[in-house]
Amino acid sequence: MNAQAPQSATLGADIRALRKARGLTLSEIATRLDRSVGWLSQVERDMSEPSISDLRQIAGCLGVPMSMLFTHSAAPSDEQGYIVRASARRPMGSGEEGLIEELLSPDLTDDFEMVHSTFQPLSKMQKPANRPTQEVGYMISGQLDLVIGGRSFSVGPGDSFRIKHEPYQWSNPYDVPAVAIWVIAPPVY
Incomplete structure (x- = not known):
């Protein structure tokens, strides 16, 4: 794991949601990133943490600014998925x-x-x-x-x-x- 990458339980879910909203498959994104489908699947399930360079490439493939993927703020566990301060x-x-x-x-x-x-x-x-x-x-x-x-x-x-x-x-x-x-x-x- 890369210590510089953001910590977030929702990063993978957001990547998956953005990919699906654009009608892209795991295979298509993995090919563009020159990574395996398995690696990308683990990222989407928050089982693998992408590096900053990976996030930059993922953001480019999804057509979003890197800040969208990078700036996950850690909410208290009882508020995650419910409250945005x-x-x-x-x-x-x-x-x-x-x-x-x-x-x-x-x-x-x-x-x-x-x-x-x-x-x-x-x-x-x-x-x-x-x-x-x-x-x-x-x-x-x-x-x-x-x-x-x-x-x-x-x-x-x-x-x-x-x-x-x-x-x-x-x-x-x-x-x-x-x-x-x-x-x-x-x-x-």
């Missing part, structure tokens, strides 16, 4: 477009994930996304401009919206952050 949320994404996201779900093993998103002032999604997901967002504060399936909307505190297998893009052209809670099915992070 505000101070223990896992950051997701690079934040380069002005979007800061944190995972609110305890892990990625459910049929959905819940995400806390903060859209920085004067930020914009550079390219529209079109994911094979159903997503519902609820605005907590600020205002967000959305283009969903070619239609433009502006949403604010208390408003909610749905994106269902269609192209979308967001922007926050305003001077204050916008904060939203998203539920995404199936998990994509």
Whole structure:
């Protein structure tokens, strides 16, 4: 075992959930990693601990930032799988477009994930996304401009919206952050 790798009872389950959400087999990922299917299976069952280099390669294969796999916070054993403390949320994404996201779900093993998103002032999604997901967002504060399936909307505190297998893009052209809670099915992070 590598002493530098993160300690988490959910790391393997998250890797498995992300792999399955992308429709990839153990064999496909193992081939890309130049590792055995047995080794990857043990990682997914938390029986083998991947090195930092392994995590970097796994994150690349799954199309997620390494921080998603690396920043598992050890919750007290009686809270694992049930509670996510505000101070223990896992950051997701690079934040380069002005979007800061944190995972609110305890892990990625459910049929959905819940995400806390903060859209920085004067930020914009550079390219529209079109994911094979159903997503519902609820605005907590600020205002967000959305283009969903070619239609433009502006949403604010208390408003909610749905994106269902269609192209979308967001922007926050305003001077204050916008904060939203998203539920995404199936998990994509």
